[in-house]
Amino acid sequence: MARVTSLDVAREAGVSQTTVSFVLNGKNEFGISETTRRLVLETAQRLGYAPSAVARALRSGRSQVVVFLLTDAPVTEPFGRFKREVTAAVQAQGLTCVFLELSGLAGGVSAVCQHLDPAIVVSTTVLAEVDKQALVRSGVPVIDGVLGSEDASVAGLDQREIGRMQVRHLADRGHRVIGFAAVDAPQDQPFCLPRLEGAREQCLLLGLAEPVVARMDYSLDGAVGALVRWGGNGVSAVAAFNDVVAVAVLGACRMRGLDVPGDLAIIGVDNDSVGRLTVPTLTTIGIDLTVPAQSLARALVDVAEGNAARSSAVAAQALTVIHRASS
Amino acid sequence: MARVTSLDVAREAGVSQTTVSFVLNGKNEFGISETTRRLVLETAQRLGYAPSAVARALRSGRSQVVVFLLTDAPVTEPFGRFKREVTAAVQAQGLTCVFLELSGLAGGVSAVCQHLDPAIVVSTTVLAEVDKQALVRSGVPVIDGVLGSEDASVAGLDQREIGRMQVRHLADRGHRVIGFAAVDAPQDQPFCLPRLEGAREQCLLLGLAEPVVARMDYSLDGAVGALVRWGGNGVSAVAAFNDVVAVAVLGACRMRGLDVPGDLAIIGVDNDSVGRLTVPTLTTIGIDLTVPAQSLARALVDVAEGNAARSSAVAAQALTVIHRASS
DNA sequence: CTGAAAGCGCTTACAG
DNA sequence: CTGAAAGCGCTTACAG
Numbered sequence: 001m002a003r004v005t006s007l008d009v010a011r012e013a014g015v016s017q018t019t020v021s022f023v024l025n026g027k028n029e030f031g032i033s034e035t036t037r038r039l040v041l042e043t044a045q046r047l048g049y050a051p052s053a054v055a056r057a058l059r060s061g062r063s064q065v066v067v068f069l070l071t072d073a074p075v076t077e078p079f080g081r082f083k084r085e086v087t088a089a090v091q092a093q094g095l096t097c098v099f100l101e102l103s104g105l106a107g108g109v110s111a112v113c114q115h116l117d118p119a120i121v122v123s124t125t126v127l128a129e130v131d132k133q134a135l136v137r138s139g140v141p142v143i144d145g146v147l148g149s150e151d152a153s154v155a156g157l158d159q160r161e162i163g164r165m166q167v168r169h170l171a172d173r174g175h176r177v178i179g180f181a182a183v184d185a186p187q188d189q190p191f192c193l194p195r196l197e198g199a200r201e202q203c204l205l206l207g208l209a210e211p212v213v214a215r216m217d218y219s220l221d222g223a224v225g226a227l228v229r230w231g232g233n234g235v236s237a238v239a240a241f242n243d244v245v246a247v248a249v250l251g252a253c254r255m256r257g258l259d260v261p262g263d264l265a266i267i268g269v270d271n272d273s274v275g276r277l278t279v280p281t282l283t284t285i286g287i288d289l290t291v292p293a294q295s296l297a298r299a300l301v302d303v304a305e306g307n308a309a310r311s312s313a314v315a316a317q318a319l320t321v322i323h324r325a326s327s
Numbered sequence: 328m329a330r331v332t333s334l335d336v337a338r339e340a341g342v343s344q345t346t347v348s349f350v351l352n353g354k355n356e357f358g359i360s361e362t363t364r365r366l367v368l369e370t371a372q373r374l375g376y377a378p379s380a381v382a383r384a385l386r387s388g389r390s391q392v393v394v395f396l397l398t399d400a401p402v403t404e405p406f407g408r409f410k411r412e413v414t415a416a417v418q419a420q421g422l423t424c425v426f427l428e429l430s431g432l433a434g435g436v437s438a439v440c441q442h443l444d445p446a447i448v449v450s451t452t453v454l455a456e457v458d459k460q461a462l463v464r465s466g467v468p469v470i471d472g473v474l475g476s477e478d479a480s481v482a483g484l485d486q487r488e489i490g491r492m493q494v495r496h497l498a499d500r501g502h503r504v505i506g507f508a509a510v511d512a513p514q515d516q517p518f519c520l521p522r523l524e525g526a527r528e529q530c531l532l533l534g535l536a537e538p539v540v541a542r543m544d545y546s547l548d549g550a551v552g553a554l555v556r557w558g559g560n561g562v563s564a565v566a567a568f569n570d571v572v573a574v575a576v577l578g579a580c581r582m583r584g585l586d587v588p589g590d591l592a593i594i595g596v597d598n599d600s601v602g603r604l605t606v607p608t609l610t611t612i613g614i615d616l617t618v619p620a621q622s623l624a625r626a627l628v629d630v631a632e633g634n635a636a637r638s639s640a641v642a643a644q645a646l647t648v649i650h651r652a653s654s
Numbered sequence: 655c656t657g658a659a660a661g662c663g664c665t666t667a668c669a670g
Numbered sequence: 671c672t673g674a675a676a677g678c679g680c681t682t683a684c685a686g
Contacts, residue, residue, distance in 0.1 A: 003388075003465075003466060003679085005678095005679055005680085006679070006680065006681095007679080007680095015656075015657085016656060016657045016658075017657085017658090017679095017680085017681090018656070018657060018658085018681085018682080019655090019656060019657080021680070021681055021682080022656095022681095022682095025681085027681095027682095031655060032655070032656085033655070036655085036656085048464055048465075050441075050465045051441075051679085051680075052385070052444065052678085052679050052680065053441060053442045053443060053444045054381055054384045054385045054390060054444045054678090054679080054680090055385050055662090055678070055679035055680040055681090056679080056680055056681075057381045057662095057680090058379070058381045058382050058385050058661095058662050058663065058664085058678090058679080058680075059661080059662050059679080059680045059681050059682085060662085060680085060681070061662065063381060063442070064441075064442040065442055065443065067425070075402060075403075075404060075407050076402075077402060080402050083428050083431070084428045084430050084431030085431060086431070087427070087428040087431030087432055088431040088432065088433065091431075091432055091433060091434075091438070095442070096427075096438075096439075096441065096442040096443060097427075097428075098394070098425035098426060098427050098443070099425060099426040099427070099428070100414070100423075100424075100425050100426070101410050101411045101414040101424075101426070103411050104410070104411030104412060104413070104414030104415040104418075105414055105415065105418055106415065106418060107418075111418070111423075112423075114377075114378075114380060114391075114423065115380045115390070115391040115392055115422070115423040116380060116392065116423060116425070117379065117380045117381045137375055138330075138375075138377045139330060218600050218603070218604065219603060219604070220603065220604055220606070220608070223604070244600060244601055244604065247601055247604045247605065248604040251604050251605055251606040254606040255606055273545050273571060274571055274574055274601050276545070276546060276547065277545065277546070277547055277550070277571065277574045277575040277578050278574065278578055278605075279547070279578040279581040279582055281547070330663085332662095332663055332664085333663070333664065333665095334663080334664095342672075342673085343672060343673045343674075344663095344664085344665090344673085344674090345665085345666080345672070345673060345674085346671090346672060346673080348664070348665055348666080349665095349666095349672095352665080354665095354666095358671060359671070359672085360671070363671085363672085378663085378664075379662085379663050379664065381662090381663080381664090382662070382663035382664040382665090382678090383663080383664055383665075384664090384678095385662090385663080385664075385677095385678050385679065385680085386663080386664045386665050386666090386677080386678050387664085387665070387678085388678065
């Protein structure tokens with residue numbers, strides 16, 4: 001079963017390959033008659049013609065593929081939605097977005113281009129300078145550190161705003177000494193650091209003491225340790241880096257007989273479904289990355305075309321406090 | 328900055344394009360002298376030559392890309408690792424695996440081939456027959472229902488075995504009337520149904536009563552409802568579809584003043600990190616999908632080459648009971 | 655308004 | 671042992 005080519009369609013319709021190409025690519029400015037147009041379309045349909053992406057890419061020198069590199073990317077629900085929304089937004093721009101699990105790949109980034117020839121590469125993490133150079137040298141533009149950069153980043157979401165919102169929420173409810181539950185895991189730092197920084201800024205702005213930072217791994221023991229530290233500093237409310245850490249703090253409170261939110265209020269980040277299932281349920285910051293996904297898609301197209309990325313305003317509307325029982 | 332082509336390398340090295348191609352593709356059977364070989368390799372390196380995947384694909388008629396379709400795929404940690412392991416295993420077979428978020432895509436599967444020309448398409452969900460036909464018609468082989476099929480599937484992991492293990496664990500600890508916490512969400516059914524079936528089988532085998540099934544959404548209210556139903560049936564232990572549901576049951580127990588595991592034992596599935604953070608910590612089934620990922624990668628290559636997939640033995644070693652405080 | 659022809663970069667028979 | 675040439679399927683100047 002040989003592949004149906006545009007030449008097959010041309011022959012079958014009794015026109016030239018050129019005409020087929022023009023019709024199928026909507027190059028109407030060449031003034032092809034409506035009759036011919038219909039005939040070509042109908043013939044292509046009938047033969048089940050599907051253009052070869054590979055041939056098109058070779059000819060045009062540009063593939064239509066966006067490779068989105070995932071390196072220990074967050075497994076949270078908002079990020080899962082983000083991937084779907086980026087996919088949709090990129091598609092709306094006429095490209096196709098695929099995700100590549102870089103952490104599973106031997107040989108690293110350079111191996112990416114071996115089989116893929118992407119129009120552009122996007123990465124959640126900041127790429128090593130060598131890798132970046134290698135890509136750029138083979139003509140592939142790169143946008144890295146997406147969502148996690150310390151400045152507002154191409155997606156227009158400032159991670160610091162998350163920390164600020166957490167503190168504002170807790171301060172609104174009368175808390176004056178606030179703890180911050182940070183994590184050690186390296187892959188979380190691009191998110192954890194700016195969130196903490198935002199929390200600091202907001203405390204300063206509100207005339208509160210510096211937040212009392214406790215670092216922990218994802219364990220109950222770690223959370224109990226944090227509790228002790230906070231207890232010694234008069235902390236009455238905790239902003240957790242994310243919902244999972246918040247659950248750990250919740251568990252530690254239970255172990256130590258502390259009432260939540262009576263003895264300690266807790267707010268997480270992510271609105272993970274598990275936060276609706278704990279007792280007490282978890283106050284959290286919901287993240288809607290629809291707008292950031294669209295900003296990113298626009299920036300992608302700009303950069304893929306060799307222009308500078310349009311910068312995006314901070315998408316403050318991406319964030320909402322979801323107030324539940326833990327605060 | 329024009330692209331470096333194999334012809335550039337040939338000219339620079341003073342040999343023909345053919346020789347360059349042979350050297351770079353390791354076609355040593357043509358007896359190229361060691362000196363020439365070295366020269367070509369060194370020149371390619373020096374010029375920073377990277378072969379065009381697109382040209383190669385056009386010429387050979389086969390791309391080297393595996394497209395892994397994700398449709399509301401589970402966001403659990405084992406599945407995250409699975410993706411990395413599939414990526415590695417596929418790479419070991421000489422192909423590149425990328426993931427495509429089908430749920431974010433308008434136009435569905437047919438749009439996939441527009442820009443990608445994959446060597447093979449894999450899907451977690453069972454594809455609609457039309458979509459499957461469309462792919463096969465354009466010459467793209469398909470493997471669908473990966474990990475979720477009711478039979479042992481290409482990956483060699485039988486979801487039923489998970490339910491069996493849960494029941495065996497609970498029965499070993501003396502429980503005679505077992506509840507099953509099932510979920511409503513359609514995307515979970517390919518996993519939930521076989522796990523429940525396995526639980527049923529195992530109860531029968533051990534001479535226990537049928538498991539008492541409660542369906543719920545991911546909510547505390549749903550879990551409380553389930554608790555009432557189980558209470559009326561003398562259930563002393565619950566096998567939950569996954570860890571998130573298990574957390575909901577845990578929460579419901581807390582609300583109703585039930586002791587875990589005293590009044591009710593609970594076992595989840597997935598070994599999600601949250602299960603180590605609840606109080607009590609959660610007994611669960613750990614899933615190591617390394618072996619299934621490798622089976623899948625082998626099957627992929629078979630099918631991409633037009634052969635039947637090698638069937639795989641059930642990878643029982645993929646599953647382990649992780650015994651914690653909830654049972 | 656439509657067609658013949660070139661060329662994207664590669665691999666691989668075929669000829670020396 | 672090595673080279674000249676064809677051809678994968680497409681798009682697009684160029685010519686009519």
